[in-house]
Structure formats: structure tokens, C-alpha cells
Amino acid sequence: xxxxxxxxxxxxxxxxxxxxxxxxxxxxxxxxxxxxxxxxxxxxxxxxxxxxxxxxxxxxxxxxxxxxxxxxxxxxxxxxxxxxxxxxxxxxxxxxxxxxxxxxxxxxxxxxxxxxxxxxxxxxxxxxxxxxxxxxxxxxxxxxxxxxxxx
Numbered sequence: 777x778x779x780x781x782x783x784x785x786x787x788x789x790x791x792x793x794x795x796x797x798x799x800x801x802x803x804x805x806x807x808x809x810x811x812x813x814x815x816x817x818x819x820x821x822x823x824x825x826x827x828x829x830x831x832x833x834x835x836x837x838x839x840x841x842x843x844x845x846x847x848x849x850x851x852x853x854x855x856x857x858x859x860x861x862x863x864x865x866x867x868x869x870x871x872x873x874x875x876x877x878x879x880x881x882x883x884x885x886x887x888x889x890x891x892x893x894x895x896x897x898x899x900x901x902x903x904x905x906x907x908x909x910x911x912x913x914x915x916x917x918x919x920x921x922x923x924x925x926x927x
Contacts, residue, residue: 869918
């Protein structure tokens with residue numbers, strides 16, 4: 777599996793397929809179909825199409841063993857998640873990142889270990905924290921006071 781390389785854009789449906797492959801490392805198309813037919817109520821042809829798209833995008837590799845096709849992830853889950861979250865945060869005002877992270881955390885169930893991990897990260901971030909994050913949006917692209925929304 778490649779790590780640290782640019783990950784391809786993966787749609788929501790493709791993401792479901794990737795989760796099955798990431799969880800199982802080497803998985804047959806039959807196994808992917810079985811899992812996603814149950815979870816998503818998708819037809820086998822839909823799942824095969826998604827597998828094919830992911831191979832074309834370079835997210836999966838495939839190897840034929842007899843009549844079976846074995847799929848393996850070519851992109852690491854961690855890299856793909858990092859790319860996805862980076863894409864989300866690139867779409868919002870830089871001044872809102874902390875608020876958005878807070879809202880995400882507020883709405884999710886976390887373990888005590890998760891909370892300790894987040895506390896450790898925040899403690900380390902204090903070293904490089906700034907008094908205020910600067911807005912990098914174009915005028916009237918966001919609602920912060922820097923860009924005088926509405927003027």
C-alpha cells in the first residue's frame with residue numbers, strides 16, 4: 777500500500793467500498809459484495825462498478841486468482857482521511873477552523889482515550905498558537921468582520 781502519496785478523490789459510495797478493503801486488507805469482490813449488499817442494500821453490479829472505478833483511480837489494485845479477484849488498497853486509510861479533512865478545511869474561513877472542529881467533537885461519542893489524545897494535541901498546539909487566526913478569504917466570501925460581510 778502506498779503511503780504519503782496524493783490520494784485520488786473518492787466519492788461517498790466509493791468510500792464505503794474502501795472501508796471494506798481497508799478493514800480486510802486483501803478481499804475478494806465476493807466478500808465486498810456480501811458486506812455491502814447487507815449494509816447498503818446495493819446490487820452486485822453497482823459494487824462491481826465501484827470496485828472498477830477505484831481500480832481506475834489507482835485507489836485499489838486487483839489480482840486475479842483463478843476465478844476470484846482479490847482487491848488491495850493502494851492508498852492508506854490515514855492518508856485518505858487526512859486528504860479528505862484537509863479538503864474540508866480548505867473550503868472554510870481559516871478563522872472558523874477551531875469552531876468547526878469543536879462542533880465535530882461536540883456531536884460525536886468519544887472514549888476517555890480519545891479525549892486524552894485530543895487534550896495532548898491541544899496542549900502541544902498551545903506552543904505555536906497565535907492570538908488570532910487571519911482570514912484569507914476574498915471580500916464577501918465569508919462572514920467574519922475582516923471582510924466586512926455585506927459591504
